Amino acid sequence: MDYQPFKYFIDSPKLSEETNLPFILISGWIIADKESIILNPTICSSGINVHPLTSVNRPDVEAAYPNHSVLGFHQYLPIFDLASEKHWAIDFLVDENRYSFPLHLKISNNFLDTFSKSKATKLQKIINILNCPICENTEILDIGSILQCSGCAAKFSANKSNYNFLPKSLIEYGNVKPTTNVSANNYDPVALGIVEQFKNGIILDNGCGLRNIYYDNVVNFEIVDYPTTDVLGIGEKLPFKTDIFDAVFSLAVLEHVKNPFECAQEIVRVLKPGGILYVAVPFLQPFHGYPDHYYNMTSSGLKNLFSNQLRIIECSVPLAGLPIWCLSWFLNSYIRGLPERVAEEFKNMKVSDLLNNPREYLDKDFVRQLSLEVNEELASVNCLIAKKMEIN
Secondary structure: OOOEEEEEEEEEOOOOEOOOEEEEEEEEEEEEEEOOOEEEEEEEEEEOOOEEEEEEEOOHHHOOOOOOEEEEEEEEEEEEHHOOOOOOEEEEEEEEEEEEEEEEOOHHHHHHHHHHHHHHHHHHHHHHOOOOOOOOOEEEOOOOEEEEEOOOOEEEEOOOOEEEEOOOOHHHHOOOOOOOOOOOOOHHHHHHHHHHHOOOOEEEEEEOOOOOOOOOEEEEEEEEOOOOOOOEEEHHHHEEOOOOOEEEEEEEHHHHOHHHHHHHHHHHHHHHEEEEEOOOOOOOOOOOOOOOOOOOOOHHHOOOOOOOOOOOOOOOOHHOOOOOHHHHHHHHHHOOOOOHHHHHHHHHHOOOHOOOOOOHHHHOOOOOOOOHHHHHOOOOOOOOOOOOOOOO
């Protein structure tokens, strides 16, 4: 056997694991000699179907193999893209030489068939509730792989996975940025209750992220082409008709949009009279970009977005939003931003050691040596200095 200058490990999928989800998580790592450079991980089949994998840091592997070059890879891929071929491999470069190793995938044929039918049925249902996000015309023509507005003649792409209402003009309007971040959370009991309540209706999950369960009565709307996304677009210009949804979810989304007031108006527009809105927005969470983070809100600010147009039933703190989440997030991020010696000293401090006036700590190492990245992530206040452009 020829010498291979690398070792690898596949974290996911497991060798005997059968996929029963709309996507497959491909993740693992490659190591080589310390001086080597590992680049361009991809998953491919016979060199024809190629899907780039996102390179990620793997500090756990670096700690286990301190004298090696390490490359982690991580990507969620739709089963539609992987089910067409049986034999896949991870392909990559080591010092400009190409290598590969096999990737064993097992996709449940029953699930694939069920999901394919569910996706097709839902997309056919969605076509009847679409609205042009550019001119607001309510007649959208389905001409195969293209959707065309009968009013302004704008064209949008369509495939067996989703409808794409993100032309360049709306990407710029919504300040949509490319991202490799994956937002994936399960529904809480409140959302699950609403899904069950309207199991014969239709719900908009506005900014859904990646969903483990694909519900027939939920339209997954996103700016990112996740495997479970049904419609791509921006919250400021929803591509749906007025008064159409029995319920709308906006869960951990409005902090990431450029104009939350405009997004709120659009949510109200597409919600049926008597329909239910379930919205959650962070207040004291640190900066986190998916791909960017604009506005946190107090409970008063959240109510201010909707109280003039909707009757507020309840505004409260959910289980997943209790202050302990905030406290743990802050402390773990703070420690991550310190040099190792200072971090160990900080971890040994007592809560009572941090309750004095903050001015007393400004010359301490755990304040002065906090990284710029974490200073931005956990900032108590952000400031801005600007100059008005001169008109020529």
